[in-house]
Each structure stands twice: as C-alpha cells, then as structure tokens.
Amino acid sequence: EPEVTQTPSHQVTQMGQEVILRCVPISNHLYFYWYRQILGQKVEFLVSFYNNEISEKSEIFDDQFSVERPDGSNFTLKIRSTKLEDSAMYFCASSTGQGTGELFFGEGSRLTVL
Amino acid sequence: GEDVEQSLFLSVREGDSSVINCTYTDSSSTYLYWYKQEPGAGLQLLTYIFSNMDMKQDQRLTVLLNKKDKHLSLRIADTQTGDSAIYFCAESSKENTDKLIFGTGTRLQVFP
Numbered sequence: 001e002p003e004v005t006q007t008p009s010h011q012v013t014q015m016g017q018e019v020i021l022r023c024v025p026i027s028n029h030l031y032f033y034w035y036r037q038i039l040g041q042k043v044e045f046l047v048s049f050y051n052n053e054i055s056e057k058s059e060i061f062d063d064q065f066s067v068e069r070p071d072g073s074n075f076t077l078k079i080r081s082t083k084l085e086d087s088a089m090y091f092c093a094s095s096t097g098q099g100t101g102e103l104f105f106g107e108g109s110r111l112t113v114l
Numbered sequence: 115g116e117d118v119e120q121s122l123f124l125s126v127r128e129g130d131s132s133v134i135n136c137t138y139t140d141s142s143s144t145y146l147y148w149y150k151q152e153p154g155a156g157l158q159l160l161t162y163i164f165s166n167m168d169m170k171q172d173q174r175l176t177v178l179l180n181k182k183d184k185h186l187s188l189r190i191a192d193t194q195t196g197d198s199a200i201y202f203c204a205e206s207s208k209e210n211t212d213k214l215i216f217g218t219g220t221r222l223q224v225f226p
C-alpha cells in the first residue's frame with residue numbers, strides 16, 4: 001500500500017541551526033501538508049501546498065519556515081534558525097484533494113532543539 | 115476560533131466497549147474525523163462523518179454526532195488489545211476541508 005515516508009525519524013540540533021525535514025508524499029497526490037505536535041499539545045496545522053505554491057499557512061508558519069518541492073517527489077520543510085520552542089514531532093501528509101479530509105500521514109520526524 | 119477537545123486517557127478491559135468523546139466549536143465544519151495513531155506510526159484515518167449525519171457504523175466502530183451539543187463520539191465494540199493507540203478527533207476548517215483542526219488525542223489502553 002502506498003505510504004508517506006519521512007526522514008529523518010529523529011533529529012537533534014543546536015538552537016540557531018538550520019534544519020530540513022524531508023517527506024515523500026504518495027505519488028499521485030496533489031496536496032501536501034505539514035503539521036506538528038509539541039509534546040503534550042494538539043496536532044497543529046502549519047502549511048498546505050498545491051501546484052508548487054503555498055495554498056494556506058497558519059500563524060505559526062512565520063518567516064523562519066519554508067517549504068519546497070524541489071524535484072517532483074520530495075516535499076521539504078526548512079526551519080532557518082531553530083528555536084527551543086520548535087522542538088516537536090513534525091508530520092507530513094498528502095491527499096488527493098477531493099475535499100473529504102482524508103489525509104495520509106507519515107510517521108513523523110521528531111525534532112529536538114537544544 | 116476553531117477548537118477541539120478530548121480527554122487524554124481511557125482504559126478498558128478487553129472485550130468491553132470503548133467510548134471516546136470529543137467536543138468541537140465550529141458548527142460549520144463539513145466533516146468530522148477520527149484518526150488513529152499506533153506506536154511509531156503516523157496518523158491513520160479511521161472513519162469520518164459528514165456533518166448532516168448523526169450516526170455512522172463501520173464494523174466495530176460507531177460514530178455518533180450531536181450537532182446541537184457539538185459532540186462527537188467513537189464507540190469501539192469488543193475492544194481488542196490491538197486497538198490500543200492514540201485516537202484523534204478532528205474537524206475540517208470551514209474555509210478548507212483538507213485543513214484539519216485536531217484535538218490532543220485520547221490514549222486508549224486495553225488490558226486483558
């Protein structure tokens with residue numbers, strides 16, 4: 001069964017460093033998303049991406065964050081200068097965009113900022 | 115703003131029914147969802163209900179929606195140890211049905 005894959009599964013970084021989280025969405029999906037979950041808190045929407053551009057972003061998704069689909073298969077989330085409060089589990093998801101909310105999620109990338 | 119609330123933990127004996135509850139704030143949500151997360155895995159869509167329905171049944175799963183009270187529940191009949199997981203309630207944003215508003219998740223523990 002097709003699945004969304006994410007790398008790395010866990011990354012530890014120093015505050016101020018740049019981090020890139022990678023995702024390979026399901027191949028025939030057209031919509032891509034990043035969500036995150038800070039430990040003990042809710043899963044929060046960060047950004048959605050369609051047709052090579054951001055279609056929607058939350059207020060969390062400030063100038064420190066960027067997304068890219070560099071080669072038609074990968075979908076990346078970059079955090080330019082990490083802060084302690086960026087420590088979270090980051091989930092990538094993709095969907096066909098049929099409007100039913102059926103998102104297919106990856107296993108998540110845990111980011112720890114020291 | 116939109117918000118979804120769930121209790122954090124539920125513990126049931128194997129064979130019993132589990133009922134996981136959720137409240138939400140946005141009455142204009144088109145769909146409401148239950149996602150399941152097993153250890154080490156991503157969130158997996160378990161079931162969803164369209165907002166003009168009040169019940170949906172799928173094998174051991176029954177979803178009840180009370181729009182007046184903005185209350186959603188997931189009942190798992192004959193709960194098995196393999197049902198142990200975190201269950202997330204979510205509603206779709208009124209502007210974008212693929213943008214989901216999640217609760218914190220309810221950790222279901224099934225003991226023999």
